[in-house]
Amino acid sequence: MQEPGIDKVRIKxxxxxxxxxxxHQVGQEVxxxxxxxxxxxxPHALVSLWPYVLVLQNRGKFPWGDGDSTIIACPDGENLARFEVARLKD
Incomplete structure (x- = not known):
């Protein structure tokens, strides 16, 4: 059962x-x-992504785009991976 106030989030x-x-492979989802x-x-990417995951889990919205997703890059400047962090809608 999902806890009240905690939304599920997809990292893609x-x-x-x-x-x-x-x-990691393009299209991979967690x-x-x-x-x-x-x-x-x-773990290096997760440290960069986690603050955005927490915002969405706690029903916050970003002041850009649709407010329910954002794109974040991992900190590896030579092999840059881009991730979408998005709230899952029920």
């Missing part, structure tokens, strides 16, 4: 420039349900 790999050392991840996300 949009693109990779170079060769991702964590073996669902975040509270603090449980349905799959693997590179």
């Amino acid at each position: 790999v949009l693109s990779i420039a170079g060769e991702c050392q964590a073996c 669902i975040v349900d509270n603090v449980t991840l349905s799959g693997y996300v590179c």
